[in-house]
Amino acid sequence: MKTMNTISTAIRSKRARLAIAIGAAFTLATFASCGSRDEGEGARADRDGSGQQREYVIGLVTKSSSNKVFIPTGKGARDAARALEQEHGIRIRIDDQSPPREDAQQQADRIRQLAASADGVMISVSSASILRNPINEVVQQQGKPVITFDSDAPDSARFAYLGTDNYEAGLQLGKEMAEVLGGRGRVAILTGNPNAVNLQARVRGVQDALAEHPDITIVRVQDNPSEDSREAVQRMEQVHSAESVDGWAMVGGWALYISNALDGVPAETKIVSLDAAPSQLPYVEAGRVQVLLGQNSYQWGYDCVTMLIDYLHNDERPAPGDEIINSPLIRVTRENLSEYRMQLEQWGWTAD
Structure with a gap:
């Protein structure tokens, strides 16, 4: 078994030409176009004459198929x-x-x-307490590697976590909220599933900021x-009643995934939100939302598959202490809206 000095170094050194450059310029990535197996084809992994596995199935489990992020x-x-x-x-x-x-x-x-x-399996964990034992069963009893992304189960046998530093994301969101309010006002925080570890960390970050x-x-x-989304809007309106x-700090973009979401929110209310889905962008364009902090959710998928294949095909593991890999947020305002829309198109996310 080989260990990587750092995951990010290993990924970049082996696949620098395929890496995604995310920053103020929103560099657009181009990828190889060769075909993978038909999604409906259900065979097991093949091995070549030397015994090297040549075919792999990677299980993907997000929090929900309806979550736009x-x-x-x-x-x-x-x-x-x-x-x-x-x-x-390989296939x-x-x-x-x-x-x-x-x-x-x-x-x-x-x-x-x-x-x-x-x-191997990649999963965004909805509840660390509920998923810990199932992850351990998959790893320890079935011998299959599991990587978490977006939301972690830190006490499980997963071999790595890749995603947003959720506390830092909340901290940044809170700072943005304070700035647009001019350091004064009454703030409500909108969160989602109260059992999700990632959302708990974001709320703490907002509170501390x-x-x-x-x-x-x-x-x-x-x-x-x-x-x-509609339930989120209803809960916001109940708070206003x-x-x-004076301001909403949203640790997820649920309420902004539908049109006319802010009709029941006074126009002078300042709003900053995590996530930057296509449906959220018109609110920025109209001046109803001041700042979005987009997560690089494309990179979650790309790097998790890369790390699982490194694990399965190349026998590479994260070095001790390098099991957590953080991806930066993308700050979206009126000023860089057009560049960000171009990036979303490259990610295949043009509509909700």
Whole structure:
């Protein structure tokens, strides 16, 4: 078994020509176009004459197939599969088993099922407490590697986590909120599933950032367990009926995934939000949302598949201490809206 000095170094050194350059310029990536296996084809892995495995199935389980932020994740996973097929002369199939709505128990059932058919699994964890044992079963009893992304199960046997540093994301969101409010006002925080570790960390980050401003008060932390867009809007309107709110810090973009979401929110209310889906951009364009912090969810899919194939095909593991890989946020405002739209097109995310 080989270890990598750092995951990011290993990925960049081996596939620098395929890496995604994300920054203020929003560099656009181009990928190999060779075909992967038909998504519906259901065979098991083949081996060549030397015993080297030549075919792999990677199980993908996002929080839900209806969560828009994971659209680029699937695209990234499939693009990585095509590029790695060409690089290694192997075949890779991505088996997406995401539940239709967020449900940690369904995720647990699906990764147990994938343990029988997939060679490795990548999962965005809805509940660390519910998913810890199923992940351990897949790894320790079935011998299949698991990598988490977006939301972690840190006490499980997963071999790595790749995604946003969720506390830092919340901290950045809170700083953006304080800036657009001019350091003064009453703030409500909109979150989703209260059991999701990533969202808990984001809320803490927002709270800590706003605690630095004595003239800002947090009046409510409003959850939205289903993470349904219309329910999120209803909960926001309920808060406005009970509280005076000058600003919303949204640790996920659920409420902004539908049109007319802010009709019940006073026009002077300042809004900053994590995520930057196509449906959220018109709110920025119209001046109703001041800042979006987009997650590089395409890279989650691309790098998770890369790391799983490194694990399975190249016998490479993260070095101790390098199991957590953070990806930066993309700050979206009116000023860089057109460049960001171009990036989303490259990710295959043109509509919700």
